[in-house]
Amino acid sequence: MIDRLTEGRFQPEQTLLGPGDDAAVVAAPDGRVVATVDTLVEGVHFRLDWSAPEQVGQKAVAANLSDVAAMGAVPTALLLSLACPGTTSTEVLDGLASGVWDAAADAGIGVVGGDTVSSDTIVVSITALGSLEGREAVTRSGARAGDVVAVCGKLGWSAAGMAVLRRGFRSPVAMVAAHRTPRPPWRAGPVAARAGATSMIDTSDGLLADLGHVARASRVHIDLSSRLVPVADKLRDVASALGGDPLTWALTGGEDHALAATFPSEDAVPSDWVVCGEVRSGAGVTVDADRWGGAGDPGWRHWR
Amino acid sequence: MIDRLTEGRFQPEQTLLGPGDDAAVVAAPDGRVVATVDTLVEGVHFRLDWSAPEQVGQKAVAANLSDVAAMGAVPTALLLSLACPGTTSTEVLDGLASGVWDAAADAGIGVVGGDTVSSDTIVVSITALGSLEGREAVTRSGARAGDVVAVCGKLGWSAAGMAVLRRGFRSPVAMVAAHRTPRPPWRAGPVAARAGATSMIDTSDGLLADLGHVARASRVHIDLSSRLVPVADKLRDVASALGGDPLTWALTGGEDHALAATFPSEDAVPSDWVVCGEVRSGAGVTVDADRWGGAGDPGWRHWR
Numbered sequence: 001m002i003d004r005l006t007e008g009r010f011q012p013e014q015t016l017l018g019p020g021d022d023a024a025v026v027a028a029p030d031g032r033v034v035a036t037v038d039t040l041v042e043g044v045h046f047r048l049d050w051s052a053p054e055q056v057g058q059k060a061v062a063a064n065l066s067d068v069a070a071m072g073a074v075p076t077a078l079l080l081s082l083a084c085p086g087t088t089s090t091e092v093l094d095g096l097a098s099g100v101w102d103a104a105a106d107a108g109i110g111v112v113g114g115d116t117v118s119s120d121t122i123v124v125s126i127t128a129l130g131s132l133e134g135r136e137a138v139t140r141s142g143a144r145a146g147d148v149v150a151v152c153g154k155l156g157w158s159a160a161g162m163a164v165l166r167r168g169f170r171s172p173v174a175m176v177a178a179h180r181t182p183r184p185p186w187r188a189g190p191v192a193a194r195a196g197a198t199s200m201i202d203t204s205d206g207l208l209a210d211l212g213h214v215a216r217a218s219r220v221h222i223d224l225s226s227r228l229v230p231v232a233d234k235l236r237d238v239a240s241a242l243g244g245d246p247l248t249w250a251l252t253g254g255e256d257h258a259l260a261a262t263f264p265s266e267d268a269v270p271s272d273w274v275v276c277g278e279v280r281s282g283a284g285v286t287v288d289a290d291r292w293g294g295a296g297d298p299g300w301r302h303w304r
Numbered sequence: 305m306i307d308r309l310t311e312g313r314f315q316p317e318q319t320l321l322g323p324g325d326d327a328a329v330v331a332a333p334d335g336r337v338v339a340t341v342d343t344l345v346e347g348v349h350f351r352l353d354w355s356a357p358e359q360v361g362q363k364a365v366a367a368n369l370s371d372v373a374a375m376g377a378v379p380t381a382l383l384l385s386l387a388c389p390g391t392t393s394t395e396v397l398d399g400l401a402s403g404v405w406d407a408a409a410d411a412g413i414g415v416v417g418g419d420t421v422s423s424d425t426i427v428v429s430i431t432a433l434g435s436l437e438g439r440e441a442v443t444r445s446g447a448r449a450g451d452v453v454a455v456c457g458k459l460g461w462s463a464a465g466m467a468v469l470r471r472g473f474r475s476p477v478a479m480v481a482a483h484r485t486p487r488p489p490w491r492a493g494p495v496a497a498r499a500g501a502t503s504m505i506d507t508s509d510g511l512l513a514d515l516g517h518v519a520r521a522s523r524v525h526i527d528l529s530s531r532l533v534p535v536a537d538k539l540r541d542v543a544s545a546l547g548g549d550p551l552t553w554a555l556t557g558g559e560d561h562a563l564a565a566t567f568p569s570e571d572a573v574p575s576d577w578v579v580c581g582e583v584r585s586g587a588g589v590t591v592d593a594d595r596w597g598g599a600g601d602p603g604w605r606h607w608r
Contacts (some may be wrong), residue, residue, distance in 0.1 A: 016336060020521070021443050022374035022506050023340035023434065032320055035339075035416065036327035037383045037431055041423045070326035079341045081385075081429045110340065112441035119345045121424045123383045127341055127431040130327065139325050202326050217324070 013109040014076050014131075024112035026077040031187070033076075034130035034137070036067040041121035047209055050165050053092045055180040059101020060184045064128035065107055066202040066257035069186035072138035072193025073130035077112045078104050080126055084121035096124060098243065107186070135193050143199040143218035145234075147262040149277035150194070150269045154178055154184040155207055155230060156246060158252025160238045167242065175238055184257035188272055191231045192261045195270045200261040206252040206293055210260055211277075211285045218262075221282030223289055228276040251292060307399045313413040318380050318435075328416035330381040331434055337380075338434035338441070340371040345446055346426035354469050358398045359484040360428065361403020366486045368432035369411055370506040372562035373490035376497025377434035381416045382408050383526055387423035400428060411490070416445070438515065439497050442565070447503040453581035454573045454600035456496070457489040458482055459534060460550060462556025464542045479542055488561035491575055496498035496565045499574045504565040506596040510556040512596055515564055515581075515589045523564075525586030527593055532580035555596060 006019040009144070017025035039045055046056045061078065067192070068075045080100050084093065093116075104111050121158040161179025170176060184202070192200060199218055203210045209230070215222045233247045248298065262279055263269050321329035330337070342364065343351055350360045357566045372379045374406065384404050388397065397420075409413050409415040456511025474480060488506070496504060503522055511533070519526045535550045543550040566583055567573050590596070 017441055017443065020443075021445075022371040022504075023338045023377070023432075025375070025436070025441050026337050028335055028337045031332055031335055033330050033332045033337040034327045035330060035381070035383055035431070035433060037385045037418055037429070039385045039419055039429065040419045041387055041421050043424075044422050059420055065324040071329070073327070077339070079339055079431060081341045081343045083343055083345055083427050085430075114341055117343045117344055117345050118348050119425055119427055120347075121427075123385075123387050123425075123427045123429075125341070125343065125427075125429040127339070127383060128327075129337065129339060132329070137321055137322065137325075137329050141325075183443065200326075215463060274587055 003266055007110065009101050010105040011052055012094060012108055015110045015112050018110060018112050018208050026112055029131060031136045032132055034068055034071050034073040034132060036064060036126065037125060037127045038063040038067065039123060040074055041124040041142065042291055048092065051180045053095025054099035055098045058103040058181045060124045060126045061100055061103035062184050062257055063204060064126050065186040066184035068128050068130035069184065069189025070199060070200045070202040070259055071130065072135055072189055072197065073132045073244040075107050075109050075128055075130045078126055079111050080111050080114035082114065082116045083123040085120055086118055088122065095148045100126065108271065109218040124297040132261045138193050138197050138200040140199055140214045140217035142199055142288055143214055143220050143262040144222055145279055145281045148266050148269065148275050149222055149224065149260065149262055149279060150273040150275045151207065151260045152188040152273045153258025153260055154232070154256055156235050156249030156253040156256065158182055158255040160235055162239065162243070163242050170186065172234060172238060174234060182255060182257045185259060185272065188259055190261065191270050192273065195263065196268045197261040197263055201254050204254060204259045206254045207260060208251050208285050215283060215285050222277055222285045223280060224277035224287045226288050230274045230276065251287065313415065314406050314409040316412055319414045319416050320554050322416050330416055333435060334438045336434060336436055337363065338372055338377040339431065339506065340376050341429060341431045342367040342371065343427060344430040344490035355484045357399025358403035362407040362426045362485045364430045365404055365407035366488050366561055368430050368509060369490040370488035372432050372434035373438070373488065373493025374504045374506040374563055376432065376439055376504060377436045378491055379411050379432055379434045379495050381413050381433045382430055384415050384418035386418065386420045387427040389420055389424055392426065393487060400436045402564060404430065404593060405436050437494065440457040442497045442501050442504040444503055444505055444518045446526050447583045449517055449524055449583055449585045451502055451568055451583040452558070452579050453526055453564065453566055453583060454569050454577040454579045455511065455530065455562055455564045456492040456577045457562025458560055459538070459562055460539050460553030460557040460560065462486055462559040463553040464539055467546050467548055468542065476542060478538060484543065484563045485604060486559060489576065492563055495574050496563065496577065499567065500572045501565040502565055504563060507560050507562045507564055508558060510558045510587050511564060512555050519587060519589050525584040526581060526589045527584060528581035529593045534578045534580065555591065562574065
């Protein structure tokens with residue numbers, strides 16, 4: 001099966017040894033490698049009645065590319081571990097694998113290794129490797145009082161897409177696609193690093209929750225301005241149709257895989273990024289200097 | 305949970321950035337990184353009534369270290385993805401994680417990242433990274449007619465241990481331990497590479513099946529000598545008690561994670577390795593110039 005899945009697939013220059021041996025060999029030109037793993041489970045992170053197998057594969061890759069980007073790195077390779085029941089159809093298997101490979105090829109990288117095992121549930125686990133291209137990693141702990149907070153990518157779209165799917169609708173297509181196959185702005189990660197980003201994170205848990213990680217790691221207070229947080233017109237339209245709150249989706253919806261970062265000044269913020277808050281002394285995350293919603297955990301919960 | 309699992313754990317020098325950020329950063333001193341992933345599924349690769357959680361963690365690491373070793377590389381870091389039901393006890397979770405961490409620390413490496421997700425079945429997926437220390441990778445495709453075949457590590461012990469457990473016994477302890485927590489001779493991989501090994505593989509599927517992979521990739525014929533294949537006295541004892549065949553276990557038992565390699569001559573074979581066959585022109589794998597057993601696939605099947 002592995003032969004069938006890997007045959008004729010794209011492998012770029014940095015894949016020094018691809019699939020088919022005990023392990024792969026990937027170039028790590030600056031003597032360091034960025035590595036992260038992300039796992040999607042059927043029934044928890046995806047449903048095959050909501051998403052085509054290709055879309056699940058693409059989504060798994062998106063989450064990983066976003067994590068690599070959030071370090072300021074460019075992706076260099078993926079490894080894929082695919083656990084699934086023996087009864088899984090060839091269509092589903094090939095679809096999952098194709099989704100992973102296509103998304104990898106879009107990012108200019110290859111799937112260099114992996115394994116397929118038998119399991120009661122489909123579990124797609126992807127490891128992404130990346131290169132910092134000689135730069136320091138942009139961590140969660142570098143935000144300083146006086147920095148500005150900026151975001152890049154769509155906020156709340158995945159949550160809106162899920163709300164649409166939950167009602168049994170299939171449109172607006174753009175929202176549903178943002179949920180099924182988020183396209184994280186992973187090229188913006190290295191751009192932000194070059195521009196001097198002091199901290200960066202992937203918004204997988206929702207903007208407030210993820211900035212909470214940055215605030216904690218950096219020992220700072222982050223205050224967002226509700227009028228500056230980008231809320232797309234389409235998001236407002238869907239919210240109004242479904243009775244949701246677009247700002248809540250943008251602030252707390254997960255799985256967007258947008259990027260949030262801090263920069264020393266507004267002048268340093270690259271185009272494509274939107275300034276929406278500032279870093280102060282203190283702790284925690286607020287919106288317009290107030291705690292958001294007043295409820296406990298602002299973070300995202302997967303739908304199960 | 306991740307904080308609790310990672311706190312106070314060993315991280316060596318090559319872990320440039322450990323757990324807690326979007327991704328880890330690991331040194332890759334020669335500008336390349338070896339990468340491999342291996343996944344164990346409850347009920348397929350392990351049973352928690354046969355193995356303690358710590359042992360499952362250790363076994364998952366062993367399989368990965370062996371894959372890295374089979375390239376002639378030394379391990380540098382692990383990433384752990386742990387999928388398990390919400391009902392999994394803290395003891396099982398902590399045990400699994402401890403098994404992984406302890407085995408990593410034994411190998412001088414750290415668990416630099418990972419994730420924990422909810423799933424119906426326990427799925428332990430580990431990615432191992434490694435360094436070739438400036439050498440070329442030892443692949444499966446370098447065996448040449450005239451080379452000798454040698455093995456390092458225990459052969460058939462895991463199969464014997466499983467046979468013991470299947471009968472409801474718990475001893476001989478050494479055999480059961482070889483099944484529950486194989487200790488692959490991973491330090492022997494880089495030693496073989498330095499000694500000029502022309503090909504190498506980890507015997508996860510059983511010696512004959514794995515040498516079949518080498519024969520295919522190298523387009524050669526491999527002939528083993530039954531009187532040279534190392535069959536330990538303890539293996540004979542268990543076989544005689546249970547009515548098994550020790551040579552069959554040594555040739556076809558899987559999950560030993562021993563190493564098999566080819567060398568240009570007997571003189572090149574490092575100590576700790578046992579010469580047990582030769583490489584000829586042709587195709588396939590034979591024992592004493594005959595096809596083993598005559599049956600179809602000589603390979604290992606997991607017990608389900």
